[in-house]
Amino acid sequence: MIQPTTRAPESQYAQSGSFKIHYHEGGSGHPLLMLHGAGPGANGWGNYNRNFAAFAANYRTIVPDHPGFGQSDSVVITDEPRDVVHARAFKDMLDTLNIDRTHIVAHSMGGGVALRFAIEYPERLDRLVLICPSGGGRSIMQPTPSEGGKSLAPVLRDPTVDTLRRFVHFLVYDPATVPEELIERRYKAMMERPEHLKNFLKSMSAPVPVASDLSSRLHEVQASTLLLWGRDDRFAPLDHGLKFVWGIPDARLHIFSKSGHWPQYEHTLAFNQLVLNFLAG
Amino acid sequence: MTTLSNETTSKFAQAGDIKVHYNEAGSGDAVILLHGGGPGATGWSNYFKNIGPFAEKHRTILMDQPGFGETDSVVIKDEPRDLVHARAVKDLIDSLGIDKVTMIGNSMGGASSIRFAIEYPDRINKLVLMGAAGGGISIMQPMPQEGIKIMFGLYNNPNMEDLKRMIQVFVYDPSFMTEALIQQRFDAMMKHPEHLKNFMDSMKPPALGLEDLTPRLSEVKAKTLIIWGRDDRFVPLDHGLKFLWGIPDAELHVFSKCGHWAQYEHADEFNQLVLDFLDRD
Amino acid sequence: MATTTVLTEEGTSNFAQAGNLNVHYNEAGTGDTVVMLHGGGPGASGWSNYVTNFGPFSEHYRAILMDMPGYGKSDPKEMHEDYRNRINALALRDLLDTLGIEKANVIGNSMGGATAATFAIAYPERINKLVLMGAGGGGASIMQPMPLEGIKRIAALFEDPTLEGFRELIKIFVYDSSFMTDDLLHQRLANTLAHPEHLEARRKSTKQLEDLSPELSKIQADTLIVWGRDDRFVPLDHALKFLWSIPKSQLHVFSGCGHWAQYEKSGEFNTLVLDFLAR
Numbered sequence: 001m002i003q004p005t006t007r008a009p010e011s012q013y014a015q016s017g018s019f020k021i022h023y024h025e026g027g028s029g030h031p032l033l034m035l036h037g038a039g040p041g042a043n044g045w046g047n048y049n050r051n052f053a054a055f056a057a058n059y060r061t062i063v064p065d066h067p068g069f070g071q072s073d074s075v076v077i078t079d080e081p082r083d084v085v086h087a088r089a090f091k092d093m094l095d096t097l098n099i100d101r102t103h104i105v106a107h108s109m110g111g112g113v114a115l116r117f118a119i120e121y122p123e124r125l126d127r128l129v130l131i132c133p134s135g136g137g138r139s140i141m142q143p144t145p146s147e148g149g150k151s152l153a154p155v156l157r158d159p160t161v162d163t164l165r166r167f168v169h170f171l172v173y174d175p176a177t178v179p180e181e182l183i184e185r186r187y188k189a190m191m192e193r194p195e196h197l198k199n200f201l202k203s204m205s206a207p208v209p210v211a212s213d214l215s216s217r218l219h220e221v222q223a224s225t226l227l228l229w230g231r232d233d234r235f236a237p238l239d240h241g242l243k244f245v246w247g248i249p250d251a252r253l254h255i256f257s258k259s260g261h262w263p264q265y266e267h268t269l270a271f272n273q274l275v276l277n278f279l280a281g
Numbered sequence: 282m283t284t285l286s287n288e289t290t291s292k293f294a295q296a297g298d299i300k301v302h303y304n305e306a307g308s309g310d311a312v313i314l315l316h317g318g319g320p321g322a323t324g325w326s327n328y329f330k331n332i333g334p335f336a337e338k339h340r341t342i343l344m345d346q347p348g349f350g351e352t353d354s355v356v357i358k359d360e361p362r363d364l365v366h367a368r369a370v371k372d373l374i375d376s377l378g379i380d381k382v383t384m385i386g387n388s389m390g391g392a393s394s395i396r397f398a399i400e401y402p403d404r405i406n407k408l409v410l411m412g413a414a415g416g417g418i419s420i421m422q423p424m425p426q427e428g429i430k431i432m433f434g435l436y437n438n439p440n441m442e443d444l445k446r447m448i449q450v451f452v453y454d455p456s457f458m459t460e461a462l463i464q465q466r467f468d469a470m471m472k473h474p475e476h477l478k479n480f481m482d483s484m485k486p487p488a489l490g491l492e493d494l495t496p497r498l499s500e501v502k503a504k505t506l507i508i509w510g511r512d513d514r515f516v517p518l519d520h521g522l523k524f525l526w527g528i529p530d531a532e533l534h535v536f537s538k539c540g541h542w543a544q545y546e547h548a549d550e551f552n553q554l555v556l557d558f559l560d561r562d
Numbered sequence: 563m564a565t566t567t568v569l570t571e572e573g574t575s576n577f578a579q580a581g582n583l584n585v586h587y588n589e590a591g592t593g594d595t596v597v598m599l600h601g602g603g604p605g606a607s608g609w610s611n612y613v614t615n616f617g618p619f620s621e622h623y624r625a626i627l628m629d630m631p632g633y634g635k636s637d638p639k640e641m642h643e644d645y646r647n648r649i650n651a652l653a654l655r656d657l658l659d660t661l662g663i664e665k666a667n668v669i670g671n672s673m674g675g676a677t678a679a680t681f682a683i684a685y686p687e688r689i690n691k692l693v694l695m696g697a698g699g700g701g702a703s704i705m706q707p708m709p710l711e712g713i714k715r716i717a718a719l720f721e722d723p724t725l726e727g728f729r730e731l732i733k734i735f736v737y738d739s740s741f742m743t744d745d746l747l748h749q750r751l752a753n754t755l756a757h758p759e760h761l762e763a764r765r766k767s768t769k770q771l772e773d774l775s776p777e778l779s780k781i782q783a784d785t786l787i788v789w790g791r792d793d794r795f796v797p798l799d800h801a802l803k804f805l806w807s808i809p810k811s812q813l814h815v816f817s818g819c820g821h822w823a824q825y826e827k828s829g830e831f832n833t834l835v836l837d838f839l840a841r
Binding site: 231238242245246248249250251252253254255256257258269270273274277 | 535553
């Protein structure tokens with residue numbers, strides 16, 4: 001519970017357009033890209049280390065850090081929506097790795113990126129799994145910004161273990177399931193690249209959205225899609241899950257109760273089972 | 282595996298005062314599937330696409346509830362219908378010498394299954410609900426639902442034309458309801474006119490004589506999987522959410538392009554999803 | 563046309579016996595009675611909650627702002643023998659008895675809303691019309707995890723009332739908190755600290771608000787439900803729940819409005835509610 005369930009495979013780097021993208025890779029077979037969410041100290045391995053082994057047993061599993069996160073190049077994004085920039089970066093990455101088509105499992109901000117990818121590069125995508133993704137615009141049931149969303153800025157402005165802990169506790173249904181070691185590891189990751197925080201803040205004040213509202217384009221998503229949500233999510237509102245299951249042509253929505261914004265961590269076994277079955281088609 | 286048929290799996294047993302008809306196949310842990318409350322509904326007609334896959338892993342029982350199919354007819358005036366049905370299930374499993382069962386219920390059968398979980402917590406393993414009734418009012422849709430209104434019309438005046446109208450609304454895509462299937466349903470409906478009369482005599486508006494189980498959902502201790510059709514025109518989607526919040530240990534799965542017959546309209550995904558859920562610890 | 567006298571807290575302050583509780587209330591105006599019930603945060607009182615509504619209502623009605631048991635200048639009350647909303651509703655009925663008022667229109671906000679709804683259920687012959695704003699008593703939300711952000715802040719404040727705590731509370735209490743001054747915060751903190759017996763009684767209480775969902779359909783009174791779209795204390799889907807459950811009801815949702823609709827949209831609110839009562 002305290003250590004990640006698997007040791008991280010060796011770090012690799014791929015040139016992806018103008019970005020050098022850091023990633024971990026394991027397993028063989030059909031490619032699967034796993035995209036993490038935003039937040040200070042976030043990176044691919046931190047997000048998916050409890051799921052990696054199960055997926056690598058069945059797929060060529062690639063877990064990158066987004067531009068501006070982890071050990072990938074940092075970036076200030078002011079001219080285009082962030083999800084456009086990231087989606088392009090991952091398309092470029094696939095080109096570099098000579099991957100024609102991939103499944104994508106994507107979380108939160110990564111989910112918004114994956115939605116954009118599904119819309120812009122449908123020929124590169126097989127199946128899509130979105131874990132409480134951004135991209136849904138406004139909630140009709142909850143005031144925005146969400147309670148969890150509001151805990152982000154304090155960390156960016158004043159990165160300490162305390163502000164980070166507060167943010168991470170909002171991420172999950174039961175803060176007791178997040179050991180102090182996890183927060184310390186995330187804090188360390190965050191402080192390794194302080195320019196990421198500064199640049200994310202700078203990007204947030206630009207007139208382009210971090211996450212576009214893709215509500216009006218959901219019908220363009222051709223991929224078979226599994227949506228996953230935590231009933232108790234204090235970041236991405238539940239009504240977005242409904243919005244997506246209505247808007248995306250071939251979709252199904254699964255909601256875990258007693259789950260916050262990190263179901264792949266909070267309900268690892270059920271998550272792995274559901275997603276692996278879905279990807280198998 | 283032998284192809285199962287209604288005839289080859291058909292059985293009778295005494296359940297308290299009621300002679301119950303059921304279909305049975307397979308061995309292992311017992312699973313009881315309860316059908317919905319439309320005119321002419323039976324266990325077999327509701328679950329014929331599911332009994333095969335389930336029987337490969339479980340002792341699978343499709344029970345005709347009191348007042349339906351080949352089970353005795355009843356007039357229920359003094360108690361909620363779901364309670365009478367739940368008791369009949371308990372009496373049946375007593376007769377068959379079964380200690381614990383997994384309950385799977387659709388629509389009216391869902392309400393009966395919830396009631397079973399509340400009344401007989403030591404006799405139930407897991408609970409699976411599809412478009413379950415018993416959720417009281419909707420806060421999202423006007424009631425009675427479109428489908429419910431047609432259904433009552435049919436009970437009062439059973440005829441082929443109105444049955445076809447109901448089927449149009451019952452499933453998301455009516456084109457795969459074959460002529461043979463519709464004829465079968467019509468024949469079943471006409472075979473027991475006493476069922477139709479007794480159902481209407483038992484009626485207590487506005488909820489088919491079913492109780493609003495919302496205040497008691499917290500008493501459901503069983504691990505529960507809730508399944509809903511996004512496009513359900515019989516029992517509204519927000520009831521799925523209501524159950525997800527009210528039942529302590531639950532998950533919700535929403536199929537899109539799916540009406541009030543998820544186990545038929547998305548049979549393969551349904552079978553896999555539910556069998557996996559039953560398999561989990 | 564009468565000139566509006568400027569009402570003051572002192573000038574309208576009254577005490578009366580309500581059952582075995584000594585209850586404080588502010589009263590102004592004549593005619594049919596309108597009782598206004600405040601919310602449940604620390605330091606809340608009838609006057610502070612309805613300061614922008616009292617005047618306009620007193621021009622047309624006998625307006626009464628009651629301090630609930632455990633709040634303001636009313637007696638403290640530990641809640642054990644029944645749910646808070648029921649004890650509150652009983653106190654209101656007792657007060658009306660003491661004042662010789664047969665029937666009243668009842669307006670309630672948050673905890674006051676749960677109280678008002680309970681009053682309508684328990685004493686249907688004593689109520690004309692019912693107005694609920696961001697009312698409690700709606701049980702679980704199906705759209706948002708509970709407790710909501712605002713409720714968590716209130717709980718923390720009851721445990722440990724501080725100026726900073728109030729600042730954080732007011733920030734999310736209303737949609738636009740730019741009106742908030744340090745004076746206002748100091749006042750609110752002072753009101754709270756002036757009655758340590760209320761804080762004590764609340765901490766000791768073993769029963770709070772009930773889930774009224776199964777009972778709402780019993781409300782016979784004409785009901786106006788008012789909600790702030792941006793309410794971070796009581797979720798918006800509860801407004802829909804009330805709308806579906808209460809037979810003769812309508813719902814008005816203000817945008818850019820949090821949990822204090824009668825203050826944040828006072829002009830529109832007063833007009834809307836006075837029109838509703840006059841119909």
